[in-house]
Amino acid sequence: MTIQEIVLSSNIVVSLLPSSYGNKVKISPDIIPYSKEGYTIIDERRDLIKLTAINYIQSLEEVPYPEIPVTASDSEKSLILLNLQWLSPRMHLNTWIDNTLVDVLSLLTPKPYPYSNIELRDFSFYDEIIYASITDVGYGYLTADDSIVIIGEFIRHIWIEKEENLTVAFNNISTSLQSIATAISELQLNITVPDGTGGGNGDTGGGDSGSDENNNTGDDDFMPLSIKTSDYTITSNGERIACFTENGDFTITLPANPARGWEVEIIFLAGGNGYNIPVDLNGKNLLRLDEGGGYSLDIESIKLTNENRGGKLIYSDPNWEFYPNSSTSNGVDINLSFSITLVP
Numbered sequence: 001m002t003i004q005e006i007v008l009s010s011n012i013v014v015s016l017l018p019s020s021y022g023n024k025v026k027i028s029p030d031i032i033p034y035s036k037e038g039y040t041i042i043d044e045r046r047d048l049i050k051l052t053a054i055n056y057i058q059s060l061e062e063v064p065y066p067e068i069p070v071t072a073s074d075s076e077k078s079l080i081l082l083n084l085q086w087l088s089p090r091m092h093l094n095t096w097i098d099n100t101l102v103d104v105l106s107l108l109t110p111k112p113y114p115y116s117n118i119e120l121r122d123f124s125f126y127d128e129i130i131y132a133s134i135t136d137v138g139y140g141y142l143t144a145d146d147s148i149v150i151i152g153e154f155i156r157h158i159w160i161e162k163e164e165n166l167t168v169a170f171n172n173i174s175t176s177l178q179s180i181a182t183a184i185s186e187l188q189l190n191i192t193v194p195d196g197t198g199g200g201n202g203d204t205g206g207g208d209s210g211s212d213e214n215n216n217t218g219d220d221d222f223m224p225l226s227i228k229t230s231d232y233t234i235t236s237n238g239e240r241i242a243c244f245t246e247n248g249d250f251t252i253t254l255p256a257n258p259a260r261g262w263e264v265e266i267i268f269l270a271g272g273n274g275y276n277i278p279v280d281l282n283g284k285n286l287l288r289l290d291e292g293g294g295y296s297l298d299i300e301s302i303k304l305t306n307e308n309r310g311g312k313l314i315y316s317d318p319n320w321e322f323y324p325n326s327s328t329s330n331g332v333d334i335n336l337s338f339s340i341t342l343v344p
Helices: 074-087 166-188
Strands: 003-016 039-055 091-097 101-107 116-119 122-127 130-136 148-162 226-228 240-243 263-268 277-280 284-289 299-304 311-317 318-321 341-342
Touching: 003 039, 039 318, 116 226, 130 148, 263 277, 263 299, 284 299
Parallel strands: 226 240, 240 263, 284 318
Antiparallel strands: 003 148, 039 116, 039 122, 039 148, 091 101, 091 130, 263 311, 277 299, 299 341, 311 318
């Protein structure tokens, strides 16, 4: 089965207000379980990305931006900014995965500006919950004039697999039955038919040596007809193909590596708009009875038409043969069951 990925994306907006004092506020959205008829959910991963905290804190003391000497080294500049961030009047913005603290950011007042933006880390998770909280570190908590708004993008990656329907199940059963039928056919090729001279079971010893009391002539059509409307390659012994040309010509290809005694049947169904069914011999030759009663290998191609409705072919190794052929007692030339083109 093929596994598909479904990607669902939405935006989030979460506010941290004075009323949330001392509490964690969930920033990962509530999940509605995903479902799709005929599919099974295999796995799901969730991402919170492009998270930004918009800082509207006005209650803290304004912090003047430090003057950094032109001659200051990089390490000195870093220390000045670090002291500004962590030694100034501030609040802490904490982010959590479930009950585990994973990050702490310093929140200074944006004064004299109305707000400032602070980037947060991305989160990739499964069933966990992502929280945020504000901590008072000695300079006060959010007042009525303060707020922190967290925005970002929430993405769900969902992997699904199509469930096997009844049609597929029936096809699998059909394939298994076809394999069993093929095995039975191959076993039958090794059975010696009695010569009819015995007297058991009320048999008088006369009659057709290949017939039984149920008038079974040995022509075991043990497989049902399989309807085909497009190109198809026969792969098993005993396949019976019924061709319906509702959409145009298509080709039936004989097995690539048949064994001696393999039998296939190809039939042209009426009502198919008059199209033809070419039969690809797949690199093999086809014997026919010529006018002199001998066998010839002069067939270039064969096909089924409205007038030539097809029939059975038997592989005699290394050639295919029509079955039955014109040597049968009724004298009918079975070659006419197929439209034949001879080698020029």
